Amino acid sequence: RTVYVNGEYLPEHEAKVSIFDRGFLMADGVYEVTSVLGGKLIDFEGHAKRLARSLSELDIRKPMEDAALLEIHRELVARNEIDEGMIYLQITRGAPGDRDFVFPPEETEPTVVLFTQSKPGLAESPAAKTGIKVISIPDIRWGRRDIKTVQLLYPSMGKMMAKAAGADDAWMVEQGAVTEGTSNNAYIVKGNTIITRQLSHEILHGITRAAVLRFAREAQMKVEERAFTIEEAQEADEAFITSASTFVMPVVEIDGAQVGQGRPGPVAHRLREIYIEESR
Numbered sequence: 001r002t003v004y005v006n007g008e009y010l011p012e013h014e015a016k017v018s019i020f021d022r023g024f025l026m027a028d029g030v031y032e033v034t035s036v037l038g039g040k041l042i043d044f045e046g047h048a049k050r051l052a053r054s055l056s057e058l059d060i061r062k063p064m065e066d067a068a069l070l071e072i073h074r075e076l077v078a079r080n081e082i083d084e085g086m087i088y089l090q091i092t093r094g095a096p097g098d099r100d101f102v103f104p105p106e107e108t109e110p111t112v113v114l115f116t117q118s119k120p121g122l123a124e125s126p127a128a129k130t131g132i133k134v135i136s137i138p139d140i141r142w143g144r145r146d147i148k149t150v151q152l153l154y155p156s157m158g159k160m161m162a163k164a165a166g167a168d169d170a171w172m173v174e175q176g177a178v179t180e181g182t183s184n185n186a187y188i189v190k191g192n193t194i195i196t197r198q199l200s201h202e203i204l205h206g207i208t209r210a211a212v213l214r215f216a217r218e219a220q221m222k223v224e225e226r227a228f229t230i231e232e233a234q235e236a237d238e239a240f241i242t243s244a245s246t247f248v249m250p251v252v253e254i255d256g257a258q259v260g261q262g263r264p265g266p267v268a269h270r271l272r273e274i275y276i277e278e279s280r
């Protein structure tokens with residue numbers, strides 16, 4: 001695999017980052033995951049915009065223009081012959097020569113890393129046909145979840161807790177309401193209405209979320225952006241998640257309780273189809 005690191009395209013085993021990198025020492029960095037379908041990037045503009053916002057909120061210098069970033073994405077897709085998969089991008093505050101809580105001097109170059117992940121069958125995912133199971137766990141992450149930082153230890157632990165419980169993923173709960181999934185946004189469906197938590201500092205502003213809500217409204221579905229509880233979700237007609245890596249993925253079980261008929265429902269199915277159709 002050819003990867004990109006700080007201005008160079010290299011075979012992955014030759015790509016190196018300093019041990020003093022703030023991303024490594026302090027999780028001082030941000031990331032984006034952009035999907036590729038049929039060799040085409042999905043929603044690059046949305047991801048670039050969110051990246052710029054994440055960087056600006058953390059006072060990390062934006063290392064290049066969006067056009068240059070797009071060029072690297074395209075180059076990696078071509079060099080690695082990605083048909084279906086993802087591009088991972090990470091930018092950290094860089095590598096000053098030592099460990100210090102104080103931010104390094106202005107002139108410190110941010111570290112920029114990109115690599116591809118080939119996922120043949122992303123669109124035809126078997127999980128989308130059966131649906132996934134989730135458990136609920138308390139949301140003990142920090143208060144700026146709208147910034148896409150690389151602090152992913154708790155979401156990673158959440159995923160492990162789900163696996164240990166025989167489920168696929170976890171929905172995080174704060175003050176009685178679902179915030180989001182470990183690496184996705186959470187939704188329930190009641191009749192013709194799609195309910196998903198409103199945007200705030202408490203959740204990541206999903207790029208897939210924005211697209212799916214737009215498609216839902218265009219398809220004359222109703223959208224309510226508000227918080228919901230696990231109990232409400234268990235009694236809903238359908239539930240699903242969205243993210244760049246899963247698109248629209250039906251949820252058929254929450255904390256052991258079957259949602260609806262325990263099978264993917266028509267709304268999630270339809271939104272998944274529209275999303276994939278529009279992204280090709």
Ligand code: PDD
Binds near residue numbers: 033181184208242244
């Ligand atoms: N995760 N919420 C969280 C906490 C996420 O980490 C993600 C994305 C989302 C969905 O955002 P989007 O639709 O822009 O992918 C919501 C990526 C895919 C990841 O960490 O791999």
